[in-house]
Amino acid sequence: MYKLRMFNMKWQLLNYFLISSLLTVSSIFIVLEYYSRELASWEFRMWFLIAILAVCLTVGYIATKRWQRKVDELHVAMLELSKGNFSSRVELEPVEPFMYLYDAFNKMAASVEERVQLLQKLGEAEAIRDQELTENAVMEERRRLARDLHDTVSQELFAIHMSASSLPKILERNPDAAGTVMDQLIQMSHHAQKQMRGLISQLRPIELNDRSLQEALEKWFPEYCRNHELQGQLDVSLRDPISEAIEHQFFLIIQEGLANVVKHASAKGVRLAIYEREHQYVLQLQDDGQGFERKDISSASHGLSTMRERAQKLGGDVEIDSKLGSGTRVRVRIPRFTGQTGIVTKEREGEGHE
Incomplete structure (x- = not known):
């Protein structure tokens, strides 16, 4: 198939070359057959060469313009694809040596579009999953903080409350023991404050984005x-x-x-x-x-x-x-x-x- 495609492209180029050659040979034959006397004039020879050159350039221009237009179409489609327009396609013509290139490009563009859509869906699913994981992590952190508060600060505060509640009766019955209770209250409140500072320091955000x-x-x-x-x-x-x-x-x-x-x-x-x-x-x-x-x-x-x-x-x-x-x-x-x-x-x- 590849050889057949390349064969078609080469034959099209050979056709343009053959047309140019036939026109040149025909012109030379006509001049030699009917204008042999005029060839003695250098002006005639100069105009004859200019005419042959103009004919060849015209045929070459027509051929290159047609091929350039096909290349430009493919180039524009590739630029559109690179800019994110994944729906960009090149129109196919029934008889066209560039058809296999256009067909390959269209298939590639369709494959890229399909994969980008799949990646987008996967990205959306991952974003939703990350959001759920974040919510679960937040809930777990809340449970941990609640557990830590209950196991540390809450129990300390309860012990302080019980000691403070018993202090009036101790002062009434045994004033000498009140000093010991006061020392215990100070120690427990200091410990509770220490525990609370620890929990607050864990909650305080530490930014690593702008620093090492x-x-x-x-x-x-x-x-x-x-x-x-x-x-x-x-x-x-x-x-x-x-x-x-x-x-x-x-x-x-x-x-x-x-x-x-x-x-x-x-x-x-x-x-x-x-x-x-x-x-x-x-x-x-x-x-x-x-x-x-x-x-x-x-x-x-x-x-x-x-x-x-x-x-x-x-x-x-x-x-x-x-x-x-x-x-x-x-x-x-x-x-x-x-x-x-x-x-x-x-x-x-x-x-x-x-």
Whole structure:
């Protein structure tokens, strides 16, 4: 079929060439046969050559104009397709050497239009699904906050209320014991305030769009530690920029990990380190709290499983080391591909962060 099409196109070109050749040969024959005497004049020869040249140019112009028009039609259709007009088609003529090109273009345009429509439908479905996931995430976060409020602040406030309610009777019956109750009230109110600050800090939005992960942590981490009376140490060592997805997941993991430290660890200090190796990004969060047994890791906190799920979304994993009385260390490893930044980095020397 391809040879037949090319054969038709070549024959059409040969036809134009044959017409031009016949006209030229016929003109020369006529001149030699009937105007042989006039050939002695240079003026006659000059006008004869001009006439032959004009005839050949006319035939060539007609041929190229017709072919140029066909090429222009295809070009215009391609421009329309590139501008997003996927319904653009080229009209086919029954006898046309360009017909196979037009037919191939029309089929390609129809295929592109069909695929774009499919992608649009998939995009709409994904947008709806993302909206549903977001709504589910919001509902889950509301449940978590309600649970945290009930387990922490609500119980503290109830204990304060009970102690404050019993204070008048204690003053009436045993004034000396009132001082102890007052100290308990002050301690419980301070603890409740600390718990409330923690919940508020979790709700406060942290923008990463206009800043890097390191810049956000340098502002947020000290404030978080100060609000929760922790001695914080931050060490971020990243030579190359990392993707927004990894930054976002790292930040959520850090928030979850620090929330666990505040709720369960009873720690005085915490150290956060983020660094890179040749094939890994590493996040390490270590506290000096009370720790827990390895067998209780799965049930120690819902946040630990959440951190593991976030890391696994990026192809990474979470390692948790903890002992009673020796604190807890959470280490997150995310694969690092040099193609993400376009720069091949050398392997970090030593294990100074380990």
